[in-house]
Amino acid sequence: MHGTCITTRRQRVLRPTVSIALALLLTVAWAQREVTVAITSDPLSMDPHVAATTQTVTTVNHIFDNLVQRHPVTMAIVPNLATSWEISEDRIYVFTLREDVRFHNGQVLTAEDVVFSFDRMLQPGFESMGNYVRPIIESVVALDELTVQITLHAPYAPFLNRLPTFYIVPAAYVQEVGDDAFARAPIGTGPFRFVEWVHGEYWTFEAFEDHWAGEPEVKRATFRPIPEASTRIAALLSGAVDIIEQVNLVDIPRLEADPSIRVEATNDNRFYFYAFQSSRPPFDDPRVRLAVAHAIDWDEILWIFEGYGFRVAAPGLQTDFGYSAYIDDLEPLLPAYDPERARELLAEAGYPDGLSITIEAPRGQWPKDAELAQAVASELARVGIDAEVRVSEYAVYLTDVYRGGRIEHMGFFTMGNPLFDPDHLFTVHFDPDGGGAYYNSPELTALGKRARLVTNPDERAAIYGEMMRYLVVNQPYLWTHGLQQVYAMRSDIDWRPRPDIRMFMEEVSFRD
Amino acid sequence: MIYLLHRLAHTVVILFGVTLLVFILIRLSGDPAALYLPEGATEVQIAALRERLGLEQPLHVQYGSFVSRMVRGDFGISLWHRRPALDLVLERLPATIELTLVSLLFAMVIAVPAGVFSAVWRNSAFDAAARIVALLGLSIPNFWLGIMLILVFSVNLRLLPAFGRGDATHLILPGIALGSAAAGTIMRLVRSNVLETMHLDYVRTARAKGLPEYMILSKHVLRNSAIPALTFTGLQLGYLLSGSIVTETVFGYPGVGRLAVQAINNRDFAVVQAFVAFAAIIFALANMLVDLLYTLLDPRIRY
Numbered sequence: 128m129h130g131t132c133i134t135t136r137r138q139r140v141l142r143p144t145v146s147i148a149l150a151l152l153l154t155v156a157w158a159q160r161e162v163t164v165a166i167t168s169d170p171l172s173m174d175p176h177v178a179a180t181t182q183t184v185t186t187v188n189h190i191f192d193n194l195v196q197r198h199p200v201t202m203a204i205v206p207n208l209a210t211s212w213e214i215s216e217d218r219i220y221v222f223t224l225r226e227d228v229r230f231h232n233g234q235v236l237t238a239e240d241v242v243f244s245f246d247r248m249l250q251p252g253f254e255s256m257g258n259y260v261r262p263i264i265e266s267v268v269a270l271d272e273l274t275v276q277i278t279l280h281a282p283y284a285p286f287l288n289r290l291p292t293f294y295i296v297p298a299a300y301v302q303e304v305g306d307d308a309f310a311r312a313p314i315g316t317g318p319f320r321f322v323e324w325v326h327g328e329y330w331t332f333e334a335f336e337d338h339w340a341g342e343p344e345v346k347r348a349t350f351r352p353i354p355e356a357s358t359r360i361a362a363l364l365s366g367a368v369d370i371i372e373q374v375n376l377v378d379i380p381r382l383e384a385d386p387s388i389r390v391e392a393t394n395d396n397r398f399y400f401y402a403f404q405s406s407r408p409p410f411d412d413p414r415v416r417l418a419v420a421h422a423i424d425w426d427e428i429l430w431i432f433e434g435y436g437f438r439v440a441a442p443g444l445q446t447d448f449g450y451s452a453y454i455d456d457l458e459p460l461l462p463a464y465d466p467e468r469a470r471e472l473l474a475e476a477g478y479p480d481g482l483s484i485t486i487e488a489p490r491g492q493w494p495k496d497a498e499l500a501q502a503v504a505s506e507l508a509r510v511g512i513d514a515e516v517r518v519s520e521y522a523v524y525l526t527d528v529y530r531g532g533r534i535e536h537m538g539f540f541t542m543g544n545p546l547f548d549p550d551h552l553f554t555v556h557f558d559p560d561g562g563g564a565y566y567n568s569p570e571l572t573a574l575g576k577r578a579r580l581v582t583n584p585d586e587r588a589a590i591y592g593e594m595m596r597y598l599v600v601n602q603p604y605l606w607t608h609g610l611q612q613v614y615a616m617r618s619d620i621d622w623r624p625r626p627d628i629r630m631f632m633e634e635v636s637f638r639d
Numbered sequence: 640m641i642y643l644l645h646r647l648a649h650t651v652v653i654l655f656g657v658t659l660l661v662f663i664l665i666r667l668s669g670d671p672a673a674l675y676l677p678e679g680a681t682e683v684q685i686a687a688l689r690e691r692l693g694l695e696q697p698l699h700v701q702y703g704s705f706v707s708r709m710v711r712g713d714f715g716i717s718l719w720h721r722r723p724a725l726d727l728v729l730e731r732l733p734a735t736i737e738l739t740l741v742s743l744l745f746a747m748v749i750a751v752p753a754g755v756f757s758a759v760w761r762n763s764a765f766d767a768a769a770r771i772v773a774l775l776g777l778s779i780p781n782f783w784l785g786i787m788l789i790l791v792f793s794v795n796l797r798l799l800p801a802f803g804r805g806d807a808t809h810l811i812l813p814g815i816a817l818g819s820a821a822a823g824t825i826m827r828l829v830r831s832n833v834l835e836t837m838h839l840d841y842v843r844t845a846r847a848k849g850l851p852e853y854m855i856l857s858k859h860v861l862r863n864s865a866i867p868a869l870t871f872t873g874l875q876l877g878y879l880l881s882g883s884i885v886t887e888t889v890f891g892y893p894g895v896g897r898l899a900v901q902a903i904n905n906r907d908f909a910v911v912q913a914f915v916a917f918a919a920i921i922f923a924l925a926n927m928l929v930d931l932l933y934t935l936l937d938p939r940i941r942y
Contacts, residue, residue, distance in 0.1 A: 129879050159870055171720060171721070172721060177721060178719075220855075250676070326727075326893070327734075327894075327898070329730060350801060351891070353802050355888055357786050359893050361786075361801040361802070363800050365793040365797055366797070367800060367803075375805045520668070521904075522669030522674055522906055523666060523668045523669055524667070525670075525673055525674060526670035530682075530685075535826055541678075542678060542679075551679065551849065560681075561681055
């Protein structure tokens with residue numbers, strides 16, 4: 128009897144039946160490893176070097192990898208196609224590539240593909256992607272099969288932070304088929320391979336079994352563009368899609384009441400503010416700007432965001448570089464709600480009887496943009512500032528009002544920080560050589576430029592601490608709030624939204 | 640024939656008028672370069688893109704080159720999609736035509752019988768109910784109706800798809816949402832025309848000859864009251880096309896309407912211009928078709 132296994136007739140019948148049933152169950156479960164995601168619009172292209180809208184990046188992310196990536200929670204730079212890198216002379220970056228990485232067509236990734244990808248996206252015509260780095264990069268060369276050296280013209284400390292939107296494409300394939308054909312049938316090293324894109328209707332990916340990080344749990348991912356928020360919700364509730372983005376605040380209670388749906392939110396990398404017209408009276412006087420900051424009781428205003436808005440009193444977010452190093456010292460300096468102090472400052476600045484200003488904002492571009500302007504105006508009225516609210520359509524507001532410094536007194540705007548580094552704030556808003564239209568000062572410029580040159584993280588963080596202190600004390604903008612991005616999904620889907628508001632289907636798993 | 644040529648010439652003039660108007664209006668507000676580039680773009684980058692797009696040239700030069708390309712069927716390249724604007728519009732046009740025809744069909748199927756019977760049974764309960772429903776159809780905004788239809792038929796009953804394009808079921812809800820206003824108007828129009836015709840002498844004569852009521856209705860009344868309704872329906876095709884902008888957005892339906900909304904928001908000039916030119920052509924053709932149909936309905940009309 129030892130080692131012998133006696134099988135009864137029943138077992139003989141049952142075993143195959145059980146295994147067939149199990150196989151069937153597994154197949155069903157396998158087949159269900161599919162997700163359909165509703166996002167607000169189509170990508171602009173499947174070519175990862177063409178455009179940088181959120182939907183485009185969310186899409187091309189699946190097909191392509193980059194040298195470095197962001198950690199899904201902390202947003203810190205982590206290895207991706209590059210396993211390690213060394214920085215010398217503050218401007219020479221040597222990346223070691225991962226071995227045996229394959230493109231979807233089976234070709235092996237080499238340093239030449241990286242060089243080709245950089246050369247391609249730095250060409251004029253690839254505006255959105257190449258813009259920031261074209262003036263920075265001096266050369267990109269392959270040192271051997273798996274080593275790439277990127278040399279910058281001058282030290283630029285946040286360089287690595289630029290790389291997560293720089294995707295690596297297969298040189299041979301792109302050269303062979305040309306740009307147009309590549310955009311129609313893209314091939315990358317990413318966790319999903321491109322299946323098809325029916326413009327305006329859907330685009331589909333399937334799991335790439337040979338991905339270097341392993342095959343994703345999601346076997347097939349379909350994205351559908353649904354611009355209207357209430358239709359996205361209906362699509363989720365009717366079971367037509369599994370995950371939706373940009374849930375409207377008013378719809379959250381309804382979704383939370385449904386046991387088959389889960390709502391998830393994350394603070395994103397964006398904050399809102401009013402730019403002061405500081406080139407002329409009254410806001411050329413920092414005391415008037417500070418008076419406005421002291422005049423507003425944010426606890427009373429932020430309820431308009433129904434619990435999904437949070438106060439941002441200084442232009443930094445938790446996921447930004449250096450935040451934890453400076454925030455404690457900054458707290459006591461942040462202008463608190465103090466209408467008495469606001470009136471004193473106005474009087475000191477020569478406006479004891481108050482003053483009249485305008486607040487400009489778009490309507491419907493950002494959540495409650497026009498409503499917030501009204502709320503701020505009514506707070507200002509209490510300290511004697513008579514604010515007239517002017518609202519316009521976004522395209523008109525952006526190009527005819529906000530751009531080029533044409534705000535009359537205060538104008539609403541926002542800044543996302545794709546760099547997760549204060550350098551972006553400086554470049555876009557306060558660098559006289561960059562996009563800063565409303566405020567710059569020699570002191571601020573010196574700090575911003577110095578921080579770019581220092582690659583030692585502690586030293587850089589200290590410089591940004593100084594910069595934040597300067598911005599809080601001088602208040603060139605009135606920083607207002609940040610918003611949580613709200614997503615909803617089928618309750619058996621496990622997925623955490625990311626602060627960079629990208630959606631990676633390889634981060635999705637299923638609760639069985 | 641001469642009439643037809645006249646109408647064609649008219650259409651060409653209208654087309655130029657419309658494109659000129661849109662060309663100027665869309666350039667009066669909003670700079671596509673600033674909207675296209677990311678938030679952090681500098682003035683220098685924006686200026687460079689404007690230059691590349693030819694937006695720095697005087698308006699009449701821009702219009703001249705636009706017209707000379709348009710007559711060759713080239714509406715330019717979409718800044719956002721990086722593809723020829725004409726391809727984008729043509730690609731989406733079948734979906735919109737499909738939706739427009741379905742909504743028109745829905746409107747006719749509901750409205751014509753309802754209008755006729757309302758008139759025949761004037762002041763009856765049916766008449767009152769039909770008139771109230773018609774008024775509702777007219778006054779309920781189609782985006783609201785769309786959302787309500789989705790809630791009832793997709794979310795609660797799970798009978799019909801909430802969005803997108805696919806099999807015929809995808810057309811039902813947007814077709815109703817889009818066609819309801821037209822249905823209301825057509826019903827009221829048919830009703831008043833039938834009422835009017837029913838009291839004309841030749842109808843009384845027909846009745847005196849002892850013709851059965853259904854013959855009178857179908858042979859005499861309907862045919863003669865059809866002309867105003869037909870004119871209206873022809874015009875309605877154009878309105879439905881513009882209504883599709885809202886309906887397609889609500890239903891995530893991939894037609895030209897949704898393409899146009901995005902293009903307008905982005906100030907994607909090439910696409911907006913191509914869309915408007917096509918809308919104008921369709922509007923003009925629909926009207927011409929209606930005029931030609933008159934001759935079939937009323938032998939007295941000759942061109």
